[in-house]
Structures are given as structure tokens and as C-alpha cells.
Amino acid sequence: MGFVLRGRTIVLFCIFFSTLLIGEFLFYNGFFPQNVGLKGSADRENTPPSVTWDGSEEGELSSGLSAKYSRIVIMVVDGFRADFLWNKDSPMHFTKSLIENRKARGFTSVASPPTVTLPRIKALMSGGLPSFTDFIFNFFTNELTEDSLPLQMHKNGKKIVFYGDDTWIKLFPDVFYRYEGTTSFFVTDTIEVDNNVTRHLSDELSSTEWDVLILHYLGLDHIGHLSGINSPLMKPKQKEMDVIIERIYKAVVSQSNYPPFDQWAYSDIPSFENVTIKTPTLFVLCSDHGMTETGNHGGSSKGETEALLLFMSPYFAEGEIPDENHQKESHIKVVSQIDLVPTLSLLFDLPIPLNSMGSLIPELFPPTTHKPLELLRALEINCVQLINILQSQPLFWDKTTNTPTPRVAPIMRDFEIAQDLHGSAALLPSKRTHFTEEATELYLKFMRSVGKEFSRLLTNYDDYLIYAGIFHFGVAFFGFLLFLLVFLSHKARDNVGHLFGFKTWALSAFFYSIFFAIHLSICARTTSDFCSKDYFEFSVVVWILCATSFVASIELLFCVKGLFGYRNREDPVTSIFGTEDSLFHVWSIRGLVVGLLIHLISLSGSSFIEEEHQTWYFLTTTLLYLRTAAIVMDFGDGKKDKKSNIIRYLIILVCLRLLRAWNQTGVKWQDPTTNDLKPEDFIDIAKWLS
Numbered sequence: 001m002g003f004v005l006r007g008r009t010i011v012l013f014c015i016f017f018s019t020l021l022i023g024e025f026l027f028y029n030g031f032f033p034q035n036v037g038l039k040g041s042a043d044r045e046n047t048p049p050s051v052t053w054d055g056s057e058e059g060e061l062s063s064g065l066s067a068k069y070s071r072i073v074i075m076v077v078d079g080f081r082a083d084f085l086w087n088k089d090s091p092m093h094f095t096k097s098l099i100e101n102r103k104a105r106g107f108t109s110v111a112s113p114p115t116v117t118l119p120r121i122k123a124l125m126s127g128g129l130p131s132f133t134d135f136i137f138n139f140f141t142n143e144l145t146e147d148s149l150p151l152q153m154h155k156n157g158k159k160i161v162f163y164g165d166d167t168w169i170k171l172f173p174d175v176f177y178r179y180e181g182t183t184s185f186f187v188t189d190t191i192e193v194d195n196n197v198t199r200h201l202s203d204e205l206s207s208t209e210w211d212v213l214i215l216h217y218l219g220l221d222h223i224g225h226l227s228g229i230n231s232p233l234m235k236p237k238q239k240e241m242d243v244i245i246e247r248i249y250k251a252v253v254s255q256s257n258y259p260p261f262d263q264w265a266y267s268d269i270p271s272f273e274n275v276t277i278k279t280p281t282l283f284v285l286c287s288d289h290g291m292t293e294t295g296n297h298g299g300s301s302k303g304e305t306e307a308l309l310l311f312m313s314p315y316f317a318e319g320e321i322p323d324e325n326h327q328k329e330s331h332i333k334v335v336s337q338i339d340l341v342p343t344l345s346l347l348f349d350l351p352i353p354l355n356s357m358g359s360l361i362p363e364l365f366p367p368t369t370h371k372p373l374e375l376l377r378a379l380e381i382n383c384v385q386l387i388n389i390l391q392s393q394p395l396f397w398d399k400t401t402n403t404p405t406p407r408v409a410p411i412m413r414d415f416e417i418a419q420d421l422h423g424s425a426a427l428l429p430s431k432r433t434h435f436t437e438e439a440t441e442l443y444l445k446f447m448r449s450v451g452k453e454f455s456r457l458l459t460n461y462d463d464y465l466i467y468a469g470i471f472h473f474g475v476a477f478f479g480f481l482l483f484l485l486v487f488l489s490h491k492a493r494d495n496v497g498h499l500f501g502f503k504t505w506a507l508s509a510f511f512y513s514i515f516f517a518i519h520l521s522i523c524a525r526t527t528s529d530f531c532s533k534d535y536f537e538f539s540v541v542v543w544i545l546c547a548t549s550f551v552a553s554i555e556l557l558f559c560v561k562g563l564f565g566y567r568n569r570e571d572p573v574t575s576i577f578g579t580e581d582s583l584f585h586v587w588s589i590r591g592l593v594v595g596l597l598i599h600l601i602s603l604s605g606s607s608f609i610e611e612e613h614q615t616w617y618f619l620t621t622t623l624l625y626l627r628t629a630a631i632v633m634d635f636g637d638g639k640k641d642k643k644s645n646i647i648r649y650l651i652i653l654v655c656l657r658l659l660r661a662w663n664q665t666g667v668k669w670q671d672p673t674t675n676d677l678k679p680e681d682f683i684d685i686a687k688w689l690s
Helices: 002-031 057-061 093-100 117-126 133-137 149-155 167-171 192-198 201-205 219-227 234-254 314-318 337-347 374-391 409-427 429-458 463-487 490-498 502-523 533-560 572-577 582-602 606-610 612-633 642-662 685-689
Strands: 071-077 104-110 160-165 176-182 212-217 281-286 306-312 334-336
Touching: 002 463, 002 533, 071 234, 093 104, 093 234, 093 306, 104 337, 117 149, 117 167, 117 337, 149 160, 149 337, 160 167, 160 192, 167 176, 167 212, 176 192, 192 212, 192 219, 201 234, 219 234, 234 281, 281 337, 306 337, 334 337, 337 374, 374 409, 374 429, 409 429, 463 533, 463 582, 502 533, 582 612, 612 642
Parallel strands: 071 212, 071 281, 104 334, 160 176, 160 212
Antiparallel strands: 104 306, 281 306
């Protein structure tokens, strides 16, 4: 009998555990959309011809693109919030002077969550929108195989030199001409981690061997993790970054003797003497993400998502002059972080990476007399590249008819009208200004609309998979709870012998037929992946296992029936919590059941999932409070250990509160940038205890 009981116990455990694993699989496949991109890499030969091209060489040259820059320095300051520069009290005086003198063009760059380094580097360099699964891969970095800006630069003969966070070396192991990495996980190091990057500047800034210099500084992010944005180390670190920016900017400017702004970067300009580099070196300052007041990042609060993007060149001062309010934070243009990829690709006359979902920043393409239609041509190339991605997604493109689906058909109409206006601008020079403005606006409108569709695609949750996973969670959780209660009581354990008999399997078959009928009826009205032909055999097995777990839970419930009134050592609740208090005895079971239900219901909302720890804080605190209240209300029964029990549970509650303050993940309500609060309006215990 004991051997049979042990065998059935193992079988029960395996059934519930398998149901739990299947629930996790279904839930995560529904919640984390699959990022399916184009394979391969873009080629210059595949660049589409312009709508203005009439087949002649002259017609093509009038709207072609040429590289505006020969070299670029990309400086990434990890964790640098946009307001670190835009605030009036920013210590970065040199950088702000470049903006004031219109030698720099700055933007607030919005990073989509998760705001951690690995997915943000992917976004900055590939133009894609990484998902939350990349948060996990942040700790296990692998080579980035999809098309990206470094791969295109390397493919087109650019020599890339890198110093800084070794995440780049793991993502792009074969593209760097020269490199040295620093580890990002020693957060207590705020000095040497940056000095190991800066010490290479003297040699590199005086060298002409490289075409691309990438620097990734980690010290500011480490300071944030240690003590938040109000740390006494934060301002000096920002000043240190400002000194480095000044050093790099002056070095790249001194290396070149540029031709006039209206003539630079074109093949038909006259030769200039004493020119070290005929086209300018572009200097880009950016950050991968921001941080909260407590120095945390990873979520979607304003402080975490608003990063910096700054382009520096002395020739910006000769371009279009912004209005007098251009430096004020309220007037800073907001762009998407992924807009960097198409912008740099077109400025350097490189193919845009295949899966880039960004839109070029038009402020970096000022009009010139040599190339009046150059901005339109750049917009056209960017739009066609985005259309290639649309055509790869069945949600947007019907491959049988090779036409856009109703979802994007109105958007495609904007592109067609923009093409007509683009052609008119080339054919009618007298009305070129009008047609150019109209075409530019429509091209930009098209790219904004497509960007919104891409964002929806990557947050296009599979609701059926999510709810099926939650149902499996519920069955497994309640099964495990009853399993625990039964096998902590000898009285209940004696009733388990009838499990897995004919009645169990008959009931399992009955409930399986119900579950699978519901599954088929849902599949008739939805396009969930769970309903595809590839998943049919899997769905059969899944619902058989779920039905068996469901029936086993019901039978365990009957085994436990009647135990809830016992006040002896056989009571499973007494075995777990070490008490015979009738009030707690009843409410502990109900509290566990209701708590599990609340948690399962909360999984139906993405915000609750991001803040799941808050649910656990609430449920744990409630359970401990009920335990303490039960002791207090039964205080006069003469038991000597009641006072010590009260003190014990109060200490546990205090410790739980401290742990909650120390945990700096997902605390959106503590971030003043999200709720328009001032630092003095809230209390942050973590800041005092760190």
C-alpha cells in the first residue's frame, strides 16, 4: 500500500508540474511576440531607383545621394538621461555651448522598453525593436546575426575601432579593426571603467587609420545604480563626460579644412589644398537608456525611456537656423531611438539594414543648391525599405494578390501621393519648393504611420495563448495547494488510494471533451498560433494533461473535505503554519485561494505583469496581517506564547517593508518624472539605506 501511495504521489506531482510548465510555455509565447525579421543583409545594388529617374545619367544624378561624412565618432554614455543635458543646471557647459552656437543638433531619443543595455544597443545599431526576451539575454550576450549598421560599415570597407562595454564585442565579434572591452557588471567601479576608455583617445584622435570610432562609457550608469541621480558623484561624472566631448570635438575639427557648406560631400566639387579629410567627421553623442530617480532602469517610465541623441558638426551653424527657443527642453524635438540607423546609413551613403524600422531625421539633411531634391531622395529610399518589411508580414501584405491589407492600404496611399509630388518637384522647377514641402510631409507621415504599425505588431499579444496559459497556471497552482494540504495530513492521505481509478480516467475524458470543444470553438473565431495546424497535435496533448490535472484537483479537494474543522496535529494548516487558531485556520485557506485567484486575474494585464512583484507584496503582507490579527483577537485565552508570536510577525512585516524599499525594479510610483512629482514629495528609504 505504501509503495502504491508513493507511486501515485509521484504521478500527481509530475502531472501538476507538467501542467505548470505548459502554462508557462503558452503564456510566454502569447505575451512575448515573436520578432520575425528579414534574413540576410541589404546590398547597395538593391537600392531602388528614384521616381524622378528617366533612364538618363543626368536624371539619376539630380536626385542621387552622396556621403556627407567620411568618418564618425559615436560616444555612448550609458544611462544618460536627456534632462541631464537639457536642464538649466547641467554642468556640461561646453556641450551646451555647441547647441547655443548651433554647431550641434540635439534630440530627446525615446527608447522602448526593456531599457537595459543589450536590447538598446541592438536598437541603436539594427533599427529593430527588441522584445522583453532580450532582457534575459542581456546576461547571456550572443552574436547579433541580423543586419545592422556596424555590419554594413564593415561590409563596405569601413574600419571600426571600439573601446568600452564588452557587450558590443560579443554582439559584433568580427567587425572591429581594433578594440578593447570593459565589463559592465562591476557597478562599484565608477572611475577605472571610464579611464580604460579615455586612455586610448590620444592615439586614436591623432590617427587616420579608422573610419568609425565607437566609445561606450559605463561610469555614469554605475553611479546611478549605486546611489541614484542625486548622488554627489553624478555632477562630477557629467562634467567629466563634457571634458571628453570637448576634447573629441576639437580634435576632429582640427583635422579637417572643410569646403563651404553648400559644396561639401559631393563628387563634383573643386579640389581644395591642405585638406586632411575632404568631408567632415560627424560626432554623435547618445545614450542607450535613462534611469529613474533611484538609478534603476529596465522599465517604461519617462526617466528610463528618454535618452539623449546629439549630432555635432561645425557646419550645422551654416544650415537652417532654428528658432530662438531651440535649446529649451520644452522645444527639443522627440525622435525614436531607432531613427539613428536610417539617418546614419543615408548620411554615409550606406544601405539601410534590412530590419530597420526607424525613420530618418530630416534636420540632418539641409537643402543645398547642388542637390535640391536630396532630402526627398533620402526619404524615398527610407520609405521603400520600410515597405519591404511591410511586405514580409502577412498582417500587412496579402502575398497571393501582392497588395496591402486593409490595415495599411490607406497608409500606402500617402506614399503613392508623395511619389507623385516628388516627381512633380523634379519636373517643375518653378514650383519645386511647394511640391518638395508637400512630398516631404507625406513621406514623413507615411513613415510615422508605419512606425506605429510596427510598434503594434511587436505588442500584438496572442490573447488566446495568454488566457490558456493562465488557465493552466490556475489548475496547476490549486492542484499543488491541495496536494500539499492532503499529504501533510495522514487522515486525508488515506483517502488518496482511490485516485487514478476508472472514475478518474472517465472524468478526465469527459472534461477533455469539454475543454477541446471550447478550444475548437475559439479557434473558429481567432487566428491564434495555438489554432494553427502545426500546433494541432500539441493542443491535443495539452488539453488531455489539463483535464487530468483538473480532475485530480477535484478529487484531492474531496480528500481534504472535512479537515478544515479539525483542531489537532492532523490539520494540514496547523502543520504548515504551526497554529490552531480557528480564525486564522479558516482565513488562511480562503486567503490562499483568493490570493491565487487575484494573481491569476492580474496576469491578464500587461501593466500588472510588469509590476507583478507588487501583487506578491500585497498578498504576502495580507497573509501576515491576518495571522497577526488572529493572534491579537484571541489574546485572552491564556496562552503564554501569544506575545512573542505577535512580536515575531511584526518583525517579519517590518523586514518585508524594508525589502520592498530595497527592490528598485518597476517602482513607477516612485519616479517623479512619471507622476510630475518633486523629489521632496516622496520618501525613498532605499536612498537612505544604500
